[in-house]
Amino acid sequence: MTGTTDLAEAVCADDGRLEGVDLRVLAQRLGTPLHVYSAPAIGARIRALQTALRGQDALICYAVKANSNLAVLGLMADAGLGADIVSAGELQRSLRAGIPAGRIVFSGVAKSADEIGDALAAGIGRFNVESKDELRLLQDVAAARGAVARASVRVNPDVDALTHAKISTGKSENKFGVGIDEAREWFADSTRLTHVRLDGLHVHIGSQMLCLDPIQLALQRVAALWRELTSSGYAINSIDVGGGLGVRYRDGQDQPVSVQDYAEVIRKTLDGFGGRILLEPGRWLVAEAGFLLTRVLRIKQGRQRRFLVVDAAMTELVRPSLYDAWHEIVPILRRPLPPQIYDVVGPVCESSDTFAVDRQLPPCEPGDLLMIKTTGAYGAAMASNYNSRPLAVEVLLERGRYAVVRRRQTLEEMIAGEQPARNWECA
Numbered sequence: 170m171t172g173t174t175d176l177a178e179a180v181c182a183d184d185g186r187l188e189g190v191d192l193r194v195l196a197q198r199l200g201t202p203l204h205v206y207s208a209p210a211i212g213a214r215i216r217a218l219q220t221a222l223r224g225q226d227a228l229i230c231y232a233v234k235a236n237s238n239l240a241v242l243g244l245m246a247d248a249g250l251g252a253d254i255v256s257a258g259e260l261q262r263s264l265r266a267g268i269p270a271g272r273i274v275f276s277g278v279a280k281s282a283d284e285i286g287d288a289l290a291a292g293i294g295r296f297n298v299e300s301k302d303e304l305r306l307l308q309d310v311a312a313a314r315g316a317v318a319r320a321s322v323r324v325n326p327d328v329d330a331l332t333h334a335k336i337s338t339g340k341s342e343n344k345f346g347v348g349i350d351e352a353r354e355w356f357a358d359s360t361r362l363t364h365v366r367l368d369g370l371h372v373h374i375g376s377q378m379l380c381l382d383p384i385q386l387a388l389q390r391v392a393a394l395w396r397e398l399t400s401s402g403y404a405i406n407s408i409d410v411g412g413g414l415g416v417r418y419r420d421g422q423d424q425p426v427s428v429q430d431y432a433e434v435i436r437k438t439l440d441g442f443g444g445r446i447l448l449e450p451g452r453w454l455v456a457e458a459g460f461l462l463t464r465v466l467r468i469k470q471g472r473q474r475r476f477l478v479v480d481a482a483m484t485e486l487v488r489p490s491l492y493d494a495w496h497e498i499v500p501i502l503r504r505p506l507p508p509q510i511y512d513v514v515g516p517v518c519e520s521s522d523t524f525a526v527d528r529q530l531p532p533c534e535p536g537d538l539l540m541i542k543t544t545g546a547y548g549a550a551m552a553s554n555y556n557s558r559p560l561a562v563e564v565l566l567e568r569g570r571y572a573v574v575r576r577r578q579t580l581e582e583m584i585a586g587e588q589p590a591r592n593w594e595c596a
């Protein structure tokens with residue numbers, strides 16, 4: 170049951186247990202909505218990727234944005250992973266979790282001077298630079314600190330990732346990276362960079378990719394640039410292949426690529442590259458290890474539809490509202506009765522607060538516990554306090570035991586920092 174790479178098997182919903190922990194007891198003790206993460210399932214994914222990359226000089230830099238809980242980051246740190254960060258907040262989380270600064274890469278289109286300064290002070294490994302303006306800023310901030318920043322240019326290879334438009338990043342119309350021509354110019358001008366060592370290439374074309382072709386095409390374009398730059402005398406010491414590996418959200422429909430095939434594409438396209446390969450997987454490492462537990466509040470028969478009203482909302486899992494994403498929903502107790510059709514909806518006052526439309530489920534009753542699957546990535550990490558809902562509790566599971574890794578937010582914590590308008594000041 171544990172340690173398998175087929176994370177679905179980590180769940181044994183038939184007896185209401187996950188990693189040997191009784192989910193009904195957990196829900197009773199901690200309340201719902203409740204995020205649970207299987208530590209062995211995350212560990213199995215880490216090991217599978219490390220094994221697939223064996224023999225290559227590769228460093229996995231976990232994309233912190235997928236799930237930034239300190240305990241999850243701790244698992245990454247323990248396994249020797251680095252981190253891909255996009256903010257000063259993610260930098261601090263990664264350092265606190267014990268990820269060495271030298272294994273941290275900093276991506277993102279809007280790094281501020283302060284964030285760059287913090288990252289330089291911490292001694293991070295590399296900046297993935299996304300615009301000429303950012304390159305100039307990096308040079309200035311590094312010069313002011315008397316430091317030399319290592320940097321890669323994020324190349325936008327103009328490749329369609331064949332995924333949802335809202336999570337595509339590698340087409341020229343997207344805000345990310347720079348075109349290959351511009352990347353070439355950066356190297357030509359790089360002698361003027363006294364405090365930036367531009368010696369790497371970075372690419373990330375999108376997320377939830379279920380096909381290797383776009384990844385291969387993007388890497389081929391990056392590899393051609395690396396070869397060209399090398400033959401022009403520029404040293405390229407690092408190629409960052411980004412993240413984006415997809416996972417199975419919909420049983421019987423989504424077919425994730427094998428990690429061995431993925432590693433093989435990297436090995437083949439970058440054949441002959443003597444530097445270090447960086448990878449930035451987020452979702453693939455954590456998505457299938459996470460589950461959102463929610464209780465049925467009531468069943469509401471509308472004029473046209475039957476609503477299963479649950480206590481989780483878009484505030485705990487926004488993916489269905491934002492991307493029309495499919496997540497499997499499984500009642501913990503399955504009544505052996507003919508299924509019913511429900512729209513599964515949350516308490517938030519938005520029609521888009523809907524987890525599923527026309528979903529066939531075993532008949533449910535108020536008080537039933539449901540498990541929404543594949544919520545380990547971009548679930549809690551994208552949570553909000555909308556409708557003044559406190560952030561949900563998060564729990565790590567392993568071998569019959571659990572640890573609360575984020576307690577449920579209290580009302581006081583939620584409103585901390587707010588105050589009546591008393592101390593007016595002029596500006």
Ligand code: LLP
Pocket residue numbers: 232235253276277336373375376377411412413414449450451452453488492546547
């Ligand atoms: N590297 C960079 C530069 C990224 O922007 C991302 C994700 C990753 C790595 C990790 O990608 P992954 O391996 O997780 O696919 N909220 C969306 C996903 C947004 C992804 C943003 N960037 C969702 O819930 O589907």
